[in-house]
Amino acid sequence: xxxxxxxxxxxxxxxxxxxxxxxxxxxxxxxxxxxxxxxxxxxxxxxxxxxxxxxxxxxxxxxxxxxxxxxxxxxxxxxxxxxxxxxxxxxxxxxxxxxxxxxxxxxxxxxxxxxxxxxxxxxxxxxxxxxxxxxxxxxxxxxxxxxxxxxxxxxxxxxxxxxxxxxxxxxxxxxxxxxxxxxxxxxxxxxxxxxxxxxxxxxxxxxxxxxxxxxxxxxxxxxxxxxxx
Ligand code: HEM
Numbered sequence: 001x002x003x004x005x006x007x008x009x010x011x012x013x014x015x016x017x018x019x020x021x022x023x024x025x026x027x028x029x030x031x032x033x034x035x036x037x038x039x040x041x042x043x044x045x046x047x048x049x050x051x052x053x054x055x056x057x058x059x060x061x062x063x064x065x066x067x068x069x070x071x072x073x074x075x076x077x078x079x080x081x082x083x084x085x086x087x088x089x090x091x092x093x094x095x096x097x098x099x100x101x102x103x104x105x106x107x108x109x110x111x112x113x114x115x116x117x118x119x120x121x122x123x124x125x126x127x128x129x130x131x132x133x134x135x136x137x138x139x140x141x142x143x144x145x146x147x148x149x150x151x152x153x154x155x156x157x158x159x160x161x162x163x164x165x166x167x168x169x170x171x172x173x174x175x176x177x178x179x180x181x182x183x184x185x186x187x188x189x190x191x192x193x194x195x196x197x198x199x200x201x202x203x204x205x206x207x208x209x210x211x212x213x214x215x216x217x218x219x220x221x222x223x224x225x226x227x228x229x
Pocket of ligand 1: 176179183186192193201202206215
């Protein structure tokens with residue numbers, strides 16, 4: 001084999017060609033086998049050394065780069081969290097705790113109702129918001145009328161009793177009687193708008209409540225101007 005390669009390499013070369021390096025016979029790596037009985041064909045499940053015994057990688061293993069600690073990789077957060085900052089006090093100058101896990105001062109106190117008027121009333125059993133949703137979708141007649149009507153203020157005014165209370169919100173007139181016991185603000189407050197346009201009072205109390213959704217099943221008609229006689 002070696003002589004074949006040598007003759008193949010030398011054929012066609014001129015004297016100007018660089019000298020052909022002589023082939024070296026490389027002896028196999030020392031085997032673990034004392035008696036050298038293990039051969040290529042023999043079963044040997046032990047994996048080869050990695051990195052290879054004479055590899056450059058193995059020589060360099062002494063110089064493993066140092067693994068940086070967490071604090072070297074990422075600086076620690078500032079000791080004072082924004083959550084404990086007091087409004088109007090310069091950051092870090094107050095006597096706040098150093099833990100950023102401390103509760104922000106705004107949530108350490110229970111929120112107080114803005115006024116006595118806005119306090120919620122205790123709803124009687126079976127009158128929770130979920131119960132109202134169930135009643136609305138039950139198919140029960142909550143309007144009390146057969147068709148939607150055009151309702152002038154003079155007609156609206158007549159429906160001002162607990163058992164027959166209509167109120168207008170954003171141009172739509174609703175029968176609020178079935179909703180009275182479900183109102184979280186109480187019957188009394190809701191009755192203040194019975195027989196009249198409650199849009200303003202409603203918006204001043206809780207503009208975030210979606211009246212159109214809450215009372216869609218109670219719609220009786222639309223508020224119109226008084227017909228001229
Ligand atoms: C028919 C129209 C109305 C509907 C559908 C309605 C609905 C609601 C709902 C869903 C809440 C609970 C709000 C919440 O938890 O955030 C509430 C609370 C309240 N409502 Fe009404 N409301 C109506 C009309 C009124 C009116 C006209 C007043 C007028 C005085 C009023 C006074 C209150 C008060 C004082 C509360 C409790 C305090 C609060 O939650 O802020 N509501 N209402």
